[in-house]
Amino acid sequence: MSVLKKNSARQRDQERARLIWLLTTDKAVTSTLLGKLTLAEQYDVGTLADDIAEVGALVAHLPPPDLADTLEALPSEERHALWRLVQDHERGQVLLEASENVWDDLIDEMSDRDILDALQTLDIDEQIYLVQHLPRNLTGRLLASLPADERARVRQVMHYEKNTVGAIMEFGVITVRPDVTLGTVQRYLRRLGSMPDNTDKLFVTSRDKTLLGELELKTILLNSTQRRVSEVMETEPMVFSPEDDAEKAARTFERDDLVSAAVVDSVGKLMGRLTIDEIVDVVYEETDNDLRALGGISAEDDVHASVGKAVKTRWAWLAINLCTAFIASRVIDGFEHTISQLVALASLMPIVAGIGGNTGNQTITMIVRALALENIQPGNFTWLIFREMGVALINGLVWGGIMGGITWWLYDDMALGGVMMLAMVLNLLVASMMGVIIPLTMTKLGRDPAVGSSVMITAITDTGGFFIFLGLATIFLL
Amino acid sequence: MSVLKKNSARQRDQERARLIWLLTTDKAVTSTLLGKLTLAEQYDVGTLADDIAEVGALVAHLPPPDLADTLEALPSEERHALWRLVQDHERGQVLLEASENVWDDLIDEMSDRDILDALQTLDIDEQIYLVQHLPRNLTGRLLASLPADERARVRQVMHYEKNTVGAIMEFGVITVRPDVTLGTVQRYLRRLGSMPDNTDKLFVTSRDKTLLGELELKTILLNSTQRRVSEVMETEPMVFSPEDDAEKAARTFERDDLVSAAVVDSVGKLMGRLTIDEIVDVVYEETDNDLRALGGISAEDDVHASVGKAVKTRWAWLAINLCTAFIASRVIDGFEHTISQLVALASLMPIVAGIGGNTGNQTITMIVRALALENIQPGNFTWLIFREMGVALINGLVWGGIMGGITWWLYDDMALGGVMMLAMVLNLLVASMMGVIIPLTMTKLGRDPAVGSSVMITAITDTGGFFIFLGLATIFLL
Numbered sequence: 001m002s003v004l005k006k007n008s009a010r011q012r013d014q015e016r017a018r019l020i021w022l023l024t025t026d027k028a029v030t031s032t033l034l035g036k037l038t039l040a041e042q043y044d045v046g047t048l049a050d051d052i053a054e055v056g057a058l059v060a061h062l063p064p065p066d067l068a069d070t071l072e073a074l075p076s077e078e079r080h081a082l083w084r085l086v087q088d089h090e091r092g093q094v095l096l097e098a099s100e101n102v103w104d105d106l107i108d109e110m111s112d113r114d115i116l117d118a119l120q121t122l123d124i125d126e127q128i129y130l131v132q133h134l135p136r137n138l139t140g141r142l143l144a145s146l147p148a149d150e151r152a153r154v155r156q157v158m159h160y161e162k163n164t165v166g167a168i169m170e171f172g173v174i175t176v177r178p179d180v181t182l183g184t185v186q187r188y189l190r191r192l193g194s195m196p197d198n199t200d201k202l203f204v205t206s207r208d209k210t211l212l213g214e215l216e217l218k219t220i221l222l223n224s225t226q227r228r229v230s231e232v233m234e235t236e237p238m239v240f241s242p243e244d245d246a247e248k249a250a251r252t253f254e255r256d257d258l259v260s261a262a263v264v265d266s267v268g269k270l271m272g273r274l275t276i277d278e279i280v281d282v283v284y285e286e287t288d289n290d291l292r293a294l295g296g297i298s299a300e301d302d303v304h305a306s307v308g309k310a311v312k313t314r315w316a317w318l319a320i321n322l323c324t325a326f327i328a329s330r331v332i333d334g335f336e337h338t339i340s341q342l343v344a345l346a347s348l349m350p351i352v353a354g355i356g357g358n359t360g361n362q363t364i365t366m367i368v369r370a371l372a373l374e375n376i377q378p379g380n381f382t383w384l385i386f387r388e389m390g391v392a393l394i395n396g397l398v399w400g401g402i403m404g405g406i407t408w409w410l411y412d413d414m415a416l417g418g419v420m421m422l423a424m425v426l427n428l429l430v431a432s433m434m435g436v437i438i439p440l441t442m443t444k445l446g447r448d449p450a451v452g453s454s455v456m457i458t459a460i461t462d463t464g465g466f467f468i469f470l471g472l473a474t475i476f477l478l
Numbered sequence: 479m480s481v482l483k484k485n486s487a488r489q490r491d492q493e494r495a496r497l498i499w500l501l502t503t504d505k506a507v508t509s510t511l512l513g514k515l516t517l518a519e520q521y522d523v524g525t526l527a528d529d530i531a532e533v534g535a536l537v538a539h540l541p542p543p544d545l546a547d548t549l550e551a552l553p554s555e556e557r558h559a560l561w562r563l564v565q566d567h568e569r570g571q572v573l574l575e576a577s578e579n580v581w582d583d584l585i586d587e588m589s590d591r592d593i594l595d596a597l598q599t600l601d602i603d604e605q606i607y608l609v610q611h612l613p614r615n616l617t618g619r620l621l622a623s624l625p626a627d628e629r630a631r632v633r634q635v636m637h638y639e640k641n642t643v644g645a646i647m648e649f650g651v652i653t654v655r656p657d658v659t660l661g662t663v664q665r666y667l668r669r670l671g672s673m674p675d676n677t678d679k680l681f682v683t684s685r686d687k688t689l690l691g692e693l694e695l696k697t698i699l700l701n702s703t704q705r706r707v708s709e710v711m712e713t714e715p716m717v718f719s720p721e722d723d724a725e726k727a728a729r730t731f732e733r734d735d736l737v738s739a740a741v742v743d744s745v746g747k748l749m750g751r752l753t754i755d756e757i758v759d760v761v762y763e764e765t766d767n768d769l770r771a772l773g774g775i776s777a778e779d780d781v782h783a784s785v786g787k788a789v790k791t792r793w794a795w796l797a798i799n800l801c802t803a804f805i806a807s808r809v810i811d812g813f814e815h816t817i818s819q820l821v822a823l824a825s826l827m828p829i830v831a832g833i834g835g836n837t838g839n840q841t842i843t844m845i846v847r848a849l850a851l852e853n854i855q856p857g858n859f860t861w862l863i864f865r866e867m868g869v870a871l872i873n874g875l876v877w878g879g880i881m882g883g884i885t886w887w888l889y890d891d892m893a894l895g896g897v898m899m900l901a902m903v904l905n906l907l908v909a910s911m912m913g914v915i916i917p918l919t920m921t922k923l924g925r926d927p928a929v930g931s932s933v934m935i936t937a938i939t940d941t942g943g944f945f946i947f948l949g950l951a952t953i954f955l956l
Contacts (some may be wrong), residue, residue, distance in 0.1 A: 310869045326884075
């Protein structure tokens with residue numbers, strides 16, 4: 001009886017951390033691996049040889065997903081050093097698990113042939129995914145290497161857009177006929193000898209590939225071998241179309257606790273299946289995109305991108321921000337006369353603008369979230385605006401009142417305090433109203449509400465805040 | 479041979495949308511369901527009766543997760559109306575799938591007895607989860623209702639903290655001995671008659687519950703019934719401890735494409751298992767928390783919370799924001815003399831502050847993301863700061879140069895243009911440096927880097943921007 005070897009998540013974490021540590025703390029390790037230095041040129045040959053041996057052992061021991069994560073965590077040069085140690089038959093899997101930024105770095109050194117060789121070990125759907133998304137376009141070469149019948153099927157799948165079920169589905173499905181017994185199914189499976197990953201069910205199809213039902217592995221095990229497939233199969237399974245949105249499919253997987261599900265075409269023929277591992281990737285990617293979008297950074301930016309690349313990926317948001325700040329600045333400039341009469345206005349105006357931006361962003365975050373969770377229906381649009389404006393009114397009166405009081409006390413000017421309070425209330429109302437309208441309008445126009453909403457609301461609350469405050473001051477104080 | 483009934487994700491979406499539509503467009507439907515109106519009092523009895531019948535049919539047809547999502551999307555009153563239609567035996571499952579905000583609303587109307595009855599249909603781990611997190615504390619009453627031996631186990635599990643593996647693990651596991659044949663395992667499973675959801679593997683244990691290996695369902699089906707469990711079991715499975723962090727466990731599930739995994743105690747005894755459905759929930763919750771944290775809204779806020787509740791959950795961030803804005807305002811006030819000499823400064827200063835806030839937030843978003851993905855190692859801290867400052871320097875020189883030029887042209891004052899450019903460069907450098915330091919420091923102090931980072935960076939770039947710009951102007955322009 002064998003004893004369980006320790007393979008805990010924690011131990012794997014430690015091995016990854018150790019590998020990163022070895023590669024980043026001593027520059028000589030990377031240099032030697034890249035062939036820039038020979039062992040003989042080193043100061044402390046013994047230690048270095050030990051370190052390099054340990055790096056090799058760790059790379060050999062860690063599975064591809066861990067290697068991909070390690071590559072992700074390394075700067076460019078160390079990435080290349082590590083990549084050289086990854087064995088040929090694991091390279092495809094490592095590439096598949098790594099992200100765009102890692103691809104950019106590693107693909108540089110590889111010829112088209114190298115890349116296609118690395119992909120050989122992968123399933124055809126995984127190969128398609130990679131050739132379509134790698135920074136170099138290898139689609140043609142991949143297609144040329146396939147047998148004619150497969151090429152037709154691959155061509156068909158290739159035109160599904162990113163973020164659809166069709167783009168992430170797998171072809172590896174096991175199908176059975178409805179009129180055989182479970183005993184026959186078991187013999188068939190033993191003959192097959194293996195199943196694709198994440199197979200929790202087989203698909204029951206007719207001769208023309210029409211999906212008739214699903215047969216869970218557990219159903220095969222729980223029922224007598226004499227029963228027929230058609231008697232025990234699930235006849236109302238959840239199915240997807242290749243055109244369905246991948247993020248929505250993920251929500252359905254979560255809702256129904258699915259491990260895999262069939263993808264069928266418009267006439268009900270089985271095309272492939274969706275599996276939970278792809279779905280989990282979709283969920284993480286969705287998160288990541290929302291975070292990036294709200295923070296104004298693009299998909300190509302990561303902590304290891306070069307300075308040049310980071311500048312390139314961020315300049316657009318900065319330019320937009322500069323434009324909106326410039327407009328706000330022109331609004332202030334229009335009130336130059338007012339400010340020169342009462343310089344205190346210059347120090348108070350950022351408070352009005354700032355609190356508006358804060359409120360607007362709170363509202364937008366909540367709405368973007370609710371849109372993602374599909375919690376907003378056409379019926380509650382008006383109600384939402386009124387609620388947000390109610391919240392803004394109360395906050396405006398309370399905090400505006402406090403700031404108004406402080407202003408009155410600081411400058412000994414009751415009218416100035418009153419203007420301060422009124423401006424805060426008005427700007428909060430504008431912020432909350434626009435915080436609802438902007439993301440909902442963007443959704444209606446078919447755009448991602450997370451991208452740019454925050455920049456727009458800040459532009460509006462800044463410009464609006466300055467205009468309201470300085471405008472009121474011009475009317476009531478001069 | 480039965481024909482596949484349509485049960486596509488799209489159709490289910492439509493049914494949920496229809497249910498929400500029926501409940502929200504005609505107030506009379508909700509009022510009637512809540513017993514506030516009788517049918518006789520209605521204007522158009524025929525249509526109303528039809529609508530109510532359709533609502534009933536939809537509720538009967540939709541499974542609990544869809545009902546939970548529908549409740550989520552409804553305002554308070556409609557929630558109650560719908561809840562009354564949910565059948566007793568489904569209530570526990572619906573509660574389990576719903577979120578805190580829904581609980582708050584629905585629990586009001588229910589007695590302790592009602593709630594415990596609703597929980598009866600759930601597994602014991604699910605019951606524990608709910609009694610611990612429902613807004614009313616029912617832990618004592620649940621414990622009292624359990625048999626003595628189960629009570630001890632439940633007590634033990636209850637003290638695992640939220641966000642640990644222990645808090646989300648399930649007790650429902652099937653164990654087998656290593657020395658039996660696969661044929662015996664199959665007979666045993668048929669006698670059991672059912673398996674817990676998401677069972678893709680059985681756990682092989684010794685008599686004292688020590689985990690020896692895992693036996694995948696697929697292994698049972700692919701091998702001859704004569705083989706022994708010990709010959710075909712996986713002896714190096716990925717295992718978790720109950721103290722492990724749930725979000726980290728989720729990353730491991732993603733990395734290794736797991737569907738379920740064993741949870742073992744410190745001496746290797748099997749305690750329970752983690753399943754992919756809980757993991758997917760963890761991932762969605764993680765996303766949600768990060769989004770909320772960056773947007774400055776708390777977990778209790780949702781689009782259907784009342785105005786009072788929304789005010790309460792948001793006031794803290796507003797107060798903090800107001801304090802920081804007030805400090806920035808005092809910095810400006812300190813330069814009152816400078817501004818009164820050159821009013822143009824008042825309209826230019828928000829540009830310097832704004833661009834700094836934008837850059838700082840870009841950096842923070844990237845760092846928070848990289849921390850979540852564990853892409854930042856102690857080794858690359860210095861490198862990161864230098865990279866971000868390099869990016870800031872380039873952006874500062876380019877955009878600062880452009881803004882400086884525009885300022886020179888607008889005000890016909892070269893010195894003012896120079897001050898503008900210099901201030902932008904300096905504020906961008908401060909922003910990028912603090913954008914790295916703040917989240918990393920918060921992580922070192924054991925806090926969530928997403929919470930409050932954004933507010934802090936904005937405070938620093940505002941105050942810093944005003945101080946730098948007005949300070950430079952005082953030195954060079956007066």
